[in-house]
Amino acid sequence: MSTTHSHDRSSLPLAGCHIVERSHSVAAAYAGRLLATLGATVVMLEPEEGSPLRQAAPLLDDETSALFSYLAAGKRSLVCDLETGDGQRILARELQQADILLDDTPVSERRALGLDHEQLSERFPSLVHVSVLPFGATGPKADWDGEEINLIHASGEGFLLPNGRSYELFPDRPPLKIYGHFAQYQGGCAAALSALSAWWAMSEFGGQYVDVSVQDAMLLCGAFALQRLGDGSLEHRATRSFRYGGVFEAKDGYVELLTLEDRQWNALVQLLGNPGWAQDEALKDPLERSRRGADINAHIRAWMAARNVDTIVGNAQKLGVPAAKYRTPREVVQGEHEFFRGLFSPCTLENGQEVQMVVAPYRFQRTPLKMAGVPSIGEHSGRVPSIEDSSHQVVVKEGLS
Known part of the structure; x- marks a missing residue:
């Protein structure tokens, strides 16, 4: 039995905001996750076989994707095949009541699937349509795909890897990437903030189309590739100007110093x-x-x-x-500081297992954020409530001020 929305979320900052998410990338899914944790109703439109992220590593013992579980916590799932008439009707129904659409569909496929931003702006003039693609939806690279390692290096961050102690120990290693989906998470943050900015201004400007590039978000995060345009210096993994500090080995573990x-x-x-x-x-x-x-x-x-x-x-x-211990995952989950701040909360996975999961990378003092469960494929098909009260946006604005 799902516990996706067993908690009362009406007091959360984005309660009343309705978001449709069509994602296959970590960036778009993470944007939806951030907004769902803030209280928005986020409806994932999944193909019949489910989002490809449901198969993404790392996998738990029963092949449940830990990555998807984290990205989908607190969302709802509808099966929606946009290549069929039924799928198009579901899309129209959801967008009719939606405030925001998060979409990472390739540009070349959007018109055929009814997701072209010009078409959508005519049919849903109050909709905030957020496009989240590796290199954006406009320009010479709009049709390019990009995996995490491509985005890390296209942003210049890979030029600095490995560095510090890692470079001293392994100077002959080729450029690497940061573990996990660092660039995609930066793109997701940019998409979530852009969505909220456009939605906030909806009463004045109407719906907007927002073009988010994960590469651009990653450039803004590091900016080392752009530094030479300012002061003329070019950082490199072997010649970084700030040379002391970094990772050190102690008697019983590792310490980072900065x-x-x-x-x-x-x-x-x-x-x-x-x-x-x-x-x-x-x-x-x-x-x-x-x-x-x-x-x-x-x-x-x-x-x-x-x-x-x-x-x-x-x-x-x-x-x-500024010094900190390199801790094991178990030490992090059981940490006194993390417990005090409520960083982790119980979450029920699709398989019924309860785990400790990071709630959000931010904290509300007066309105604690609440963790909700992970939906199964199409769990909410046919029973997502309509939003009939168009005045809810004003209430949400007051809550966010």
């Missing part, structure tokens, strides 16, 4: 016991510290190797040194 400010450097020196080498007057200059990064890291590495992680991190935090 000191960007003078006060943090001074606190680090204090953490290290005010060693003689750190008293050099030249090291008061951040640029000189960067130039001597390799030597500084050698001292820090020797100091770290003789101490336990918890001792290092505990003392660092007391002094204001």
Whole structure:
């Protein structure tokens, strides 16, 4: 039995907002997930066999996709084949009552499926249509596909990988990508924020078409590829200007250290016991510290190797040194800090299993966000309620202000 909407969500910030999502990519699905967690009713239009994300790795023991479960939590599922008359009628019905459409259908397929933005704007003038594609829906790359590794490197981020300690240990390794779907999540964030911005302005401007490029979102996240256009410097995995800090091996694990400010450097020196080498007057200059990064890291590495992680991190935090432990997934889920902030909440998967799942990357102090379950394919076909009260948007605006 599904528990997708067993919780009262009427007090959540986006209660009353109706969203239709047609997605096969992590970016579009993540945008829907963010908005569903805020209380919007998000209806996934899935093919009869289900979204391809239902088969995406990593898989749990019974082949349930952990990725899809995370992306679909709190949503509803309708089977909708847009190549059939029934599917087109379902689409029209859903869009008639929708505020926002999230869509990552390839541009070349949209007109045949009734998803061309010009067609939709004529039929549904109040609809916010958000297109989420690897390289956007306009321009010379509009028809290009792009997997995560393509997007990481097209944004310039891959140019910096591996770096730091990883580069020192494995200098001959080829450029890599960040684990998981980092670029796609950036695109999803951009899509969700763009959807809300356009919806917020709907009463003044009417429906809008929003073209989101995951590559653009990723460029804005890192911006290292654009840095040379500003100050002329070009970052590279082997020659990054900020050379000290990074990942260090302690007696019983790993610590990451990052000191960007003078006060943090001074606190680090204090953490290290005010060693003689750190008293050099030249090291008061951040640029000189960067130039001597390799030597500084050698001292820090020797100091770290003789101490336990918890001792290092505990003392660092007391002094204001940005340092953190690399923890196992189990340690993260059971962490005291995470428990206090309510980062994880029980969620019922499609197979009935209950797991601890990240609720959202943000927190509302007065209106705690609530986790809901994962729907099965077409679970809500034929029983998604209509939204007849057109005044709900004003109520939601007040809640978000």
